[in-house]
Amino acid sequence: xxxxxxxxxxxxxxxxxxxxxxxxxxxxxxxxxxTGIAKRSPDYVELKMNEGKAVIAVTDKxxxxxxxYIEAWGHEKFVANSGLIVNPAFRGHGVxxxxxxxxxxxxxxxxxxxxxxxxxxxxxxxxxxxxxxxEPVTYSELTDDEExxxxxxxxxxxxxxxxxxxxxCLCTAMLYNPLEKLKEAxxxxxxxxxxxxxxxxxxxxxxxxxxxxxxxxxxxRFKGNIKLYERWxxxxxxxxxxxKKEGGATGSKKKFFLF
Ligand SMILES: CC(C)(COP(=O)(O)OP(=O)(O)OC[C@H]1O[C@@H](n2cnc3c(N)ncnc32)[C@H](O)[C@@H]1OP(=O)(O)O)[C@@H](O)C(=O)NCCC(=O)NCCS
Numbered sequence: 001x002x003x004x005x006x007x008x009x010x011x012x013x014x015x016x017x018x019x020x021x022x023x024x025x026x027x028x029x030x031x032x033x034x035t036g037i038a039k040r041s042p043d044y045v046e047l048k049m050n051e052g053k054a055v056i057a058v059t060d061k062x063x064x065x066x067x068x069y070i071e072a073w074g075h076e077k078f079v080a081n082s083g084l085i086v087n088p089a090f091r092g093h094g095v096x097x098x099x100x101x102x103x104x105x106x107x108x109x110x111x112x113x114x115x116x117x118x119x120x121x122x123x124x125x126x127x128x129x130x131x132x133x134x135e136p137v138t139y140s141e142l143t144d145d146e147e148x149x150x151x152x153x154x155x156x157x158x159x160x161x162x163x164x165x166x167x168x169c170l171c172t173a174m175l176y177n178p179l180e181k182l183k184e185a186x187x188x189x190x191x192x193x194x195x196x197x198x199x200x201x202x203x204x205x206x207x208x209x210x211x212x213x214x215x216x217x218x219x220x221r222f223k224g225n226i227k228l229y230e231r232w233x234x235x236x237x238x239x240x241x242x243x244k245k246e247g248g249a250t251g252s253k254k255k256f257f258l259f
Contacts, residue, residue: 004059006090008098010106011049011056011067018056018064019045026085033121039154040083045069053110055102057086057095065090068103072111073145079107079114080148084125100128104176113178117142119171126172126229133181134174136232139166142173160240170240172233 019042030037048054048069057066066086072079081103086095107116118134119142120126126136142148149166152158161169 004061004063006057006059006065006093006095006098008055008057008066008095008102010052010102011054011069012052013050015049015054015056015058016046018058018067019043019049021064022067022085025087026083029085029088037155038082038151045083053106055099055106057090057099063087066095066099068099070103070107070110071148072114073143073148076111076114078143078145078148079111079116080143081107081116081118082151096124097128097131100125100132104132108178115178116176117173119173121170121172121233123226123230123233126174126233127226129174129176130229132176134176137173137175139168139173141175157240157244160244163243164240168240170236172229172236 022045023040023042026037026040045054045067048071049056053071054067054069056064058064064087066084068081068084070079070081081100084096084099084103086099104116107114116134117137118125118129120129149161152161152169155161157170
């Protein structure tokens with residue numbers, strides 16, 4: 001890859017000749033990683049290119065480098081970014097980061113009010129998402145659009161997803177909520193304008209006259225912590241695959257509660 005310039009841009013119909021290379025690489029990478037993945041056909045990749053809902057990375061010499069696409073769900077209330085793949089010859093140089101940044105911008109341009117999300121088993125992707133402002137969420141915070149979840153049928157872990165009643169699986173869900181981000185930005189702007197108050201001790205728990213305990217509700221604020229993500233992924237794999245081996249995916253006696 002020496003002396004090659006990499007271009008990251010929205011894919012166009014002129015890129016459809018890359019579709020087979022892309023889907024072949026998706027499949028062989030999933031096999032090599034030993035993880036599940038929803039299968040994509042070259043036709044589907046071409047559709048995304050034709051719709052202007054994909055980002056591609058290529059060298060100035062025309063070699064394929066990477067790919068990702070978006071799909072809107074639940075009457076455009078949600079937009080998922082999926083199918084991130086980087087040519088093995090170009091990994092470790094920030095290509096995935098650039099593609100994910102561009103796909104995030106594309107999602108915001110096309111669906112400015114939608115919540116953006118992705119499902120992943122990859123540490124690299126969790127790291128990139130976290131830097132872009134996504135936060136880990138439970139599956140219940142994602143779209144309930146049946147068509148989206150149908151995409152998981154071709155994944156080897158679909159039986160786990162079904163056994164867990166779609167509440168959990170090996171993938172971690174990460175979501176960017178534009179409304180929440182806007183609120184945070186407004187609160188920050190207000191706080192920046194306000195005079196600096198004297199620091200006061202803030203009790204987390206208080207007991208009212210009636211004897212009820214009140215818990216000071218804190219906003220969810222997940223700071224990207226890669227070690228934590230790594231442990232989380234290992235834990236998930238351990239629990240869910242163990243449960244599957246023991247017949248859990250189709251109804252184990254042992255119950256594991258995650259999230
Ligand atoms: C995962 C993948 C997309 C990463 O592509 P890439 O271009 O090598 O990633 P980048 O160079 O942009 O790396 C982004 C960040 O992730 C880190 N990273 C990359 N690969 C990693 C790995 N295997 N484990 C942990 N961190 C990793 C990088 O260090 C970088 O962090 P930094 O900015 O702090 O240095 C690529 O390896 C791939 O295509 N894998 C197969 C398909 C896949 O797993 N897709 C994701 C499905 S959700």
